[in-house]
Amino acid sequence: MKTYLLPENATYYKANMHSHSMVSDGNFTPEEMKEVYKAQGYSIVAYTDHDVIVDHSDLTDESFVALTGTEYSIADHDVSPIALCGTSGADMPFNMKKVVHMNLFAKDPHNTYHTSYNPKYIWGRARNHTPDEAHRDGDDYERVLSAEGLNDMIRRANEAGFFVCFNHPYWSNNRLIDLENLEGLHSLEVYNYAADYNGGMDYCIDDYEWLLRAGKRLFPMAGDDNHNWMKETDTSFGGYTMIAAPALTYENVIDSLLAGNFYICVGRGAPEIKNLYVEDNRLYVDFSPAEAVYVNTAGRATMAAHAKPGEIFTHAEFDLKDEFIYFRVTVQDDCRRRAHTGAYYTKDVLQ
Numbered sequence: 601m602k603t604y605l606l607p608e609n610a611t612y613y614k615a616n617m618h619s620h621s622m623v624s625d626g627n628f629t630p631e632e633m634k635e636v637y638k639a640q641g642y643s644i645v646a647y648t649d650h651d652v653i654v655d656h657s658d659l660t661d662e663s664f665v666a667l668t669g670t671e672y673s674i675a676d677h678d679v680s681p682i683a684l685c686g687t688s689g690a691d692m693p694f695n696m697k698k699v700v701h702m703n704l705f706a707k708d709p710h711n712t713y714h715t716s717y718n719p720k721y722i723w724g725r726a727r728n729h730t731p732d733e734a735h736r737d738g739d740d741y742e743r744v745l746s747a748e749g750l751n752d753m754i755r756r757a758n759e760a761g762f763f764v765c766f767n768h769p770y771w772s773n774n775r776l777i778d779l780e781n782l783e784g785l786h787s788l789e790v791y792n793y794a795a796d797y798n799g800g801m802d803y804c805i806d807d808y809e810w811l812l813r814a815g816k817r818l819f820p821m822a823g824d825d826n827h828n829w830m831k832e833t834d835t836s837f838g839g840y841t842m843i844a845a846p847a848l849t850y851e852n853v854i855d856s857l858l859a860g861n862f863y864i865c866v867g868r869g870a871p872e873i874k875n876l877y878v879e880d881n882r883l884y885v886d887f888s889p890a891e892a893v894y895v896n897t898a899g900r901a902t903m904a905a906h907a908k909p910g911e912i913f914t915h916a917e918f919d920l921k922d923e924f925i926y927f928r929v930t931v932q933d934d935c936r937r938r939a940h941t942g943a944y945y946t947k948d949v950l951q
Contacts, residue, residue: 601879602877602878602879603877603878603879603949604875604876604877605876605877605878605941605944605949606844606861606863606873606875606876606877606941607844607846607861608875609875610844610845610861611844611845611846612842612843612844612872613643613644613665613842613843613845613848613853614641614642614643614644614840614841614842614843615642615643615644615645615646615667615840615841615842615843615853615862616637616642616644616645616646616823616824616826616836616837616839616840616841617646617648617667617703617705617765617821617822617823617840617841618646618648618671618703618767618789618792618821618823618824618826618839619633619645619646619647619823619824619825619826620650620671620826620827621633621647621649622725623647623649623652623654623725623726623729624649624650624651624652624724624725624726625649625650625724625725625827626649626826626827626828627827627828627829627831628828628831630647630654630656630659630666631659633645633647633826633828634659634664634666636828636833636836637836637837638663638664640836640837642837642840643663643664643665643848644665644666644667644843644848644853645664645665645666645667646667646669646703646705646823647666647667647668647669648669648670648703648704648705648823649670649671649726650670650673650722650723650724651670651671651672651673651721651722651723651726652670652714652722652726652729652730652731653668653669653670653704653706653711653712653713653714653731653735654668654712654729655668655710656668657710657850660850662848663848664848665848665849665850665853666709667706667709667850667853667854668706668708668709668710668711668712669703669704669705669706669762670703670704670714671701671702671703671767672701672702672704672716672721672743672753672757673699673700673701673721674699674700674701674702674743674744674745674749674750674753675697675698675699675700675745676697676698676699676745696773697773698745698772698773698774699745699772699773700745700750700766700774701767701768701772702750702753702754702757702764702765702766702767703764703767703789703821703823704757704762704763704764705762705763705764705765705786705857706761706762707761707762707763707854708761709850711760711761711762712731712735713731713735713760713761714731714735714736714737715737715753715756715757715759715760715762716737716741716743716752716753716756716757717731717736717737717738717739717741718739718740718741718742718743719739721743737756747778747781747782750782751781751782751783751784754782754783754784754785755783755784758784763786763787763857763858764784764785764786764787765785765786765787765788765789765821766779766782766785766787766788766789767789767792767825768789768792768795768801768802769788769804769807770795770801770802770804771792771801776807776810776811779811780810780811780814780816785816785818786818786819786857786858787818787819787820787821788804788807788808788811788818788819788820788821789802789804789821789823790803790804790805790807790808790820790821790822790864790866790940791803791804791805791820791822791823791839792822792823792824792825792839793822793823793824793825793826793835793836793838793839794824794825794826794827794835795825796838796839797834797835797838798835803866805940808820809896812898812926812928817943819857819860819862819942820864820940820941820942821841821864822839822840822841822864822866823839823840823841824836824837824838824839824840825839837868838867838868839866840864840865840870841862841863841864841865842862842863842864842865842872842939843856843857843861844856844861844862845861860942862942863939863940863941863942864939864940865937865938865939865940866937866938866939866940867935867936867937867938868937869937870933870938870939871887871888871890871931871932871933871937871938871939872887872888872939873885873886873929873931873939873941874886874887874888874914876929876941878920878949878950880951881919881920881921881950881951882917882918882919882920883895883917883918883919883920883927883929884915884916884917885915885916885917885918885929885931886914886915887914887916887931887939888933889912889913889914889933890907890912890913890914890931890932890933890934891906891907891912891932891933892904892905892906892907892931892932893905893916893929893930893931893932894929894930894932895918895927895928895929895930896930897924897925897926897927898924898926899923899924899925901923901924903918905918912933912934920946920949920950921946921950922946922947922950923946924946925945925946926944926945926946927943927944927946928940928941928942928943928944929941
């Protein structure tokens with residue numbers, strides 16, 4: 601009996617799950633962003649402008665879905681996690697300060713309810729979209745950068761019909777211990793293309809692995825975090841999520857994201873995963889031409905399949921064991937571009 605880890609013979613839709621438009625500090629209008637991403641083969645863009653939530657469902661049609669979302673920011677301007685800083689408070693350089701950014705994705709496209717609301721957190725052009733009283737918690741929520749404060753914000757978001765992704769932990773000066781104390785997250789942004797493009801930062805697959813080993817059940821996420829300053833697309837199209845859905849509708853896309861029916865891609869033109877299933881306790885992986893496939897588990901037990909030198913391959917198989925606890929798959933091409941799945945648990949798939 602085959603157990604498909606990604607839907608059998610699925611249609612995959614290419615998605616940018618982290619973007620900024622002229623609603624906040626981006627340089628494309630929402631309409632322009634739709635067109636430039638569609639021209640590159642994308643079917644989905646999550647509009648995650650800073651600290652305001654705008655319904656862009658008017659952009660959704662038979663070939664495109666605009667996901668409703670926002671990126672919430674929480675800052676601690678008095679503490680630096682960087683030992684070399686030597687300063688605190690107002691004297692501390694911004695790049696030394698610790699922040700947290702989290703993307704909220706609405707399960708309903710028309711849900712623009714602002715949890716954890718305080719007008720002082722809305723800045724720049726986003727002030728043109730300040731919510732009315734019917735679409736916000738109140739005017740006095742104080743965002744606190746602590747495990748307790750972040751968990752309260754995550755809980756409020758989940759209860760209001762959103763799911764939450766923790767963004768670019770390296771750029772934000774977050775440590776692994778900060779992430780381990782969080783509850784209720786849907787995903788960790790494993791790859792942020794803008795941070796990588798501008799400084800080789802925020803490809804944090806190791807942090808994702810350690811969170812899995814700490815017992816956290818969450819998915820990996822990838823996005824561009826594009827702002828398109830100067831109307832350029834240099835920080836676009838490099839970190840994306842391939843979502844398997846029965847049809848291109850808002851409801852189907854959200855259901856697939858919640859179920860984990862997706863994989864993420866690191867680098868423009870990263871490999872594609874075609875099929876992923878288990879049969880008789882053996883893992884089968886079909887993919888576009890690649891150089892290597894890796895299977896990581898909850899411990900030191902890892903497995904790999906490699907093409908012969910100078911060649912490529914499109915299929916790999918591995919034996920699975922209960923002792924692995926979980927496993928996740930990485931497909932890598934000869935340019936070291938990668939596709940990553942989330943974690944699958946042996947107790948759910950082995951016979």
